[in-house]
Amino acid sequence: MYTLLSGLYKYVFQKDEYCILILGLDNAGKTTFLEQSKTRLSKNYRGVSLAKITTTVGLNIGTVDVGKARLMFWDLGGQEELQSLWDKYYAECHGVIYVIDSTDEERLSESKRAFEKMVTSEALDGVPILVLANKQDVEPCLSIPDIKTAFGDCASKIGRRDCLTQACSALTGQGVREGIEWMVKCVVRNLRRPPRQRDIT
Ligand SMILES: Nc1nc2c(ncn2[C@@H]2O[C@H](COP(=O)(O)OP(=O)(O)OP(=O)(O)O)[C@@H](O)[C@H]2O)c(=O)[nH]1
Numbered sequence: 001m002y003t004l005l006s007g008l009y010k011y012v013f014q015k016d017e018y019c020i021l022i023l024g025l026d027n028a029g030k031t032t033f034l035e036q037s038k039t040r041l042s043k044n045y046r047g048v049s050l051a052k053i054t055t056t057v058g059l060n061i062g063t064v065d066v067g068k069a070r071l072m073f074w075d076l077g078g079q080e081e082l083q084s085l086w087d088k089y090y091a092e093c094h095g096v097i098y099v100i101d102s103t104d105e106e107r108l109s110e111s112k113r114a115f116e117k118m119v120t121s122e123a124l125d126g127v128p129i130l131v132l133a134n135k136q137d138v139e140p141c142l143s144i145p146d147i148k149t150a151f152g153d154c155a156s157k158i159g160r161r162d163c164l165t166q167a168c169s170a171l172t173g174q175g176v177r178e179g180i181e182w183m184v185k186c187v188v189r190n191l192r193r194p195p196r197q198r199d200i201t
C-alpha cells in the first residue's frame with residue numbers, strides 16, 4: 001500500500017528536471033529566446049519587454065514546464081571573455097541550445113569556432129544539441145542550408161547524438177515552441193543523463 005501511495009505521490013507531485021544550457025556568441029539572441037520561451041510556455045509568467053534586454057554579464061536562469069519535464073535554462077553570456085566560463089556548466093547539463101545570429105554573416109566563422117570547441121568537449125558527450133538559426137524575421141538573413149554548409153565540417157564532431165538545426169525568431173516567437181518540444185523529447189529519452197527528481201513547488 002505504501003509503495004502504491006508513494007508511487008502515486010511521485011506521479012502527481014514530482015517532475016523530472018533537466019538543465020539546458022543556452023550558448024552562442026554575444027548578440028545572438030539567447031536571452032531574448034529565454035524570455036520568449038518563458039512567455040510562451042509558462043501560464044502565469046508576465047514577460048519583461050524584449051526591447052529592454054541588455055547583454056548578459058553573468059547568467060540568467062529560467063524554468064519552463066513541459067508535461068512532466070521541468071526545464072531549467074541557464075543562459076550564459078556570450079562575450080569572448082565569458083565563453084571561458086561555459087565549460088563549468090557542462091557536467092551538469094542535459095541539453096544545449098546553441099543560438100546563431102543569422103543576420104551576422106561576418107561573425108559566422110567565429111560562431112562556428114565557439115560551437116566546435118563546445119561540441120568537442122568530453123563533458124558534453126551524448127548531450128542533444130539544438131542549433132537555432134535566429135533572427136529569421138530579418139531580411140536578408142542566412143538560411144538553414146547556408147548555416148549547415150558553413151558548419152559542415154562539424155558534422156563528424158557532433159557524432160551520433162541528437163542534433164537539429166531549426167529556423168527561429170526569438171523576437172516574434174517563430175520556431176520557439178517547436179525547438180523546445182524537440183529538446184524535451186531528446187532529453188527524456190537520453191538514458192545517458194538521467195533527470196533530477198524534484199517535488200513541484
Ligand atoms: N530582429 C531580431 N532581433 C533579435 C532576435 N533575437 C534577439 N534579437 C536582438 O538581438 C540583440 C541581442 O539579443 P540578446 O538576447 O541580448 O542576445 P544574447 O545572445 O543574450 O547576448 P549576450 O547576453 O551578450 O550573450 C537585441 O537587440 C535583441 O532584440 C530576433 O529573433 N530577431
Ligand SMILES: [Mg+2]
Pocket residue numbers: 030031032054055056075076077078
Ligand atoms: Mg544575454
